[in-house]
Amino acid sequence: MRRRPEISSEKPSAASQEPSSESEIDQKDAGAKVRVNSPRRSPFVFLTLFALTVYSSWSVYQHQFQSLPAPITAEQAGKRGFSEIEALKHVQALTDLGPHSVGSDALDLALEYVLEAAKNIKEKAHWEVDVDVEAFHVRSGANQMAGGLFMGKTLLYSDLNHVVLRILPKFESEAAQNAILVSSHIDTVFSTGGAGDCSSCIAVMLELARGISQWAGFKHAVIFLFNTGEEEGLNGAHSFVTQHPWNETVRMAIDLEAMGIGGKSGIFQAGPHPWAIENFASVAKYPSGQIIAQDFFSSGAIKSATDFQIYKEVAGLSGLDFAYTDNSAVYHTKNDKLELLKPGSLQHLGENMLSFLIHSAASPHLPKGNAMEQEENKGQNAAIFFDILGTYMVVFRQNFANMLYNSVIIQSLLIWITSLLMGGYPAAVSLALSCLSIILMWILALGFSVLIAFILPLVSSSPVPYVANPWLVVGLFAAPALLGALTGQHLGYLFLQTYLSTVYSKRKLLSPAVQADLIKLESERWIYKAGSVQWLILLAMGNYYKIRSSYLALVWLVPPTFAYGLLEATLSPARLPKPLKLATLLMGLAVPILISAGIFIQLAGTVIGTMVRFDRNPGSTPEWLGNVIIAAFIAAVICLTLVYLLSYVHLSGAKRSIVLATCLLFGLSFTAVFLGIVPPFTEDTARAVNTNKTD
Incomplete structure (x- = not known):
């Protein structure tokens, strides 16, 4: 905006003639004196x-991203808490099996380990809680996705095995008909033992199930799905939501994933209904999640997909999708190993999830899954979320954002x-x-x-x-x-x-x-x-x-x-x-x-x-x-x-x-x-290259 110069015809006083701390330019024109601060800046x-x-x-x-809680022992956590030290024992056991891709003997051993751990949880559960454990076998199925990485493709699968664990209160008759699903996959790609992707997630789920099985007073069931076939095209999640008898009882889905190894596991997909993210923000001890990650992921810039896509598109469920993203260069490589898993990573995710699941399972209201498509199409109730320094999460809905943004734009x-x-x-x-x-x-x-x-x-x-x-x-x-x-x-x-x-x-x-x-x-x-x-x-x-x-x-x-x-x-x-x-x-x-x-x-x-x-x-x-x-x-x-x-x-x-x-x-x-002084790859960071196996 053009400014008119301020001109004063007053004579300077004695005080004004004293040296000033600011550099000034004095110019007399026709008896006028103009003072301008010097434009020089040190x-x-x-x-x-x-x-x-x-x-x-x-x-x-x-x-915000590197400050992690200290791992705690089983004694410090108590029966109802979460212990990273105990969870790491599961990670160690699974990674010791080596790569366990679909169809391998190592995957059968991994399934046996998870099944035995689930049965152990059942034996030690609180007397007011029922725990159901089963090995779920899928003969065959066809998975066709409407969008994302596998859009337009029909994926055929057969002979898949999963472990399903359900925890529900004994004295709530309706609990079995209203369940919260927590899911991750046991299988890995052929080149890695999968400490991050996704043995760390399986370990967190087992420790969560152990802790939740000691609580009472729930109104809803919690189902833990340890699936296989995810790396082949999200087939494990698809087989559950289309063939398992409990699929009709699920009201909300939580998926745990890894696109790296360790660090803070943050929410990178939420919705379509905002109930889950709003309640997570209110109870999580170390809230972590960014809507920009959801925009970035959904844009297709990252060529990947998670089971959450199945739960949202095929089952019509709403919920949350978590992922580790630190050191993402080791994802799907031989270096996805336990030694690189940052201390505190599992504690961070475990404590957040424990607080959220206890709160959600005791809540009198859960979103109804099949109505979520309408909510997504409307778009006005979609949640916008971000955390501040990993200690506080801001959540507001799109309709409020529209009013706020329009107001600022018009005023500007x-x-x-x-x-x-x-x-x-x-x-x-x-x-x-x-x-x-x-x-x-x-x-x-x-x-x-x-x-x-x-x-x-x-x-x-x-x-x-x-x-x-x-x-x-x-x-x-x-x-x-x-x-x-x-x-x-x-x-x-x-x-x-x-x-x-x-x-x-x-x-x-x-x-x-x-x-x-x-x-x-x-x-x-x-x-x-x-x-x-x-x-x-x-x-x-x-x-x-x-x-x-x-x-x-x-x-x-x-x-x-x-x-x-x-x-x-x-x-x-x-x-x-x-x-x-x-x-x-x-x-x-x-x-x-x-x-x-x-x-x-x-x-x-x-x-x-x-x-x-x-x-x-x-x-x-x-x-x-x-x-x-x-x-x-x-x-x-x-x-x-x-x-x-x-x-x-x-x-x-x-x-x-x-x-x-x-x-x-x-x-x-x-x-x-x-000059090659800094090598492009190291022992802990190797390049991922697709190979064709030949006999």
Whole structure:
């Protein structure tokens, strides 16, 4: 918005002639005196801000995703608690059998082990609880999926064996007709013992069943399904919901999965009905789950599927889908082994599930499964959820999100329209040029990082040389992306300065020196405000297409805009532009970093880990494609999250330091890859490749 310079004809008092802590420019024109804060900012200020942002983001990630509860023993847990130490005994026993894929003798031994463990739980159950254990055999079946990884395919299966354990109260006559299903799979792929996928889940279920069997006062039954055939195409879950006599009693399904080994097991799919996620959020001890993971998974970006798809599509059930995602590079490889399972991982999932199952089984209401398709089609009751630092979970429904997003969008548009009407043509052009800086930032950030993505396969022995050492992507892709983002935004800043110079040259009240400083200050403000335009567009698009993770756009739009309006407008009586306050940036970025920094880092780690399986059949896809995906993702995150911070660099001397630091970081990382100093794979991180067995 165009601002009229404030001119005072008053003579300076003695007090005003004393040296000021702020650098000021005094210019006398026709007896008038204009004071403008110096546009210079110390380079150390920006570098400190940048370091503080990086440190805060990493701290949020560590607390949100890497802080795990301490494992406890059976004595500490008691009869009704959950003990990771006891659960690990089951993981050890199953992984000692080696790979146990469908049709193998090892799988028969794994089934026998789980069956014996289930019978032991039955023998020691509380006297007010009935425990039913059975070995369920399926002769044959046909599984046809409507969507997802197996869309359009008909999967035939036969001779599958499962273990089913049901816990229900003796004195609740209706309990057997209303059950909560907890499910995971015993079978593994042919190359691994499956400590993570999914012996860890089976172990958690056995320990949960032991603990729940000691409780009384339930109103509903809890069914634990230890199925096989999941790795062949979700066949175990399909056979249960289509052929087992208890399938009609299930009202809600909980699936436990692993797309890595250990860490926090978070919810990455929930619904369609919000009952499960709302109740989980209210009782979980360490709530963990992100709706952005659900959007990411359902988009097909990750070529995978879980039993939850069967429960939702075939059985019409609602519920929750959990998964481990740490160290996802070992998924479906020989390195999915017990030694890499992080201590506290099973304790985290077990305590969350125990609290949720006890609460749900005692609840007087459970969602009715067959009505869930209507709820999903309406979409208004769909849940949006995310956790804050792994200690508190926020859940709200889509209809509330629509009202909130529409309100913010309308208010933002009204503010911008009012500003442009008051500022006139110069304000409209300034807005356009500041938005051009955003476009240039994206183009150059993507261009620099993607260029490196094409070069890497030419100089490295592996097309993905960073899988075993994910930190390499900071130098290989993040550094070029940051350099490109800074360059693009600075070009827009210079274009904006050129235009404002033309506007200010028509004003005769100020000298060229004062005008030059005012132009720099006003340009900085326009560049900062352009960041909010970027997030406003994303919020509007996300709201229109009902993308549930659009709350991230809201978080990155409202606090920085509010901080600017409060500190730079409401509490700043001066009419002339001033350098943006540091408090504006700190206040504006505190909430976005708290809510989203950990998510972006965790998601980046998951995407990097999946690249080891991106080209399962060497030669079937270009070697550069995986790198381009990683480079584009990292560049997008940098452009989205650093847009406000970079606006502070143009008035400081930190640009040269940033350019040198990013070039040095990239050079060191590239050299390490080129010379093979950092190996692309290690003993604990191997590439997953499909093979054809021949006789």
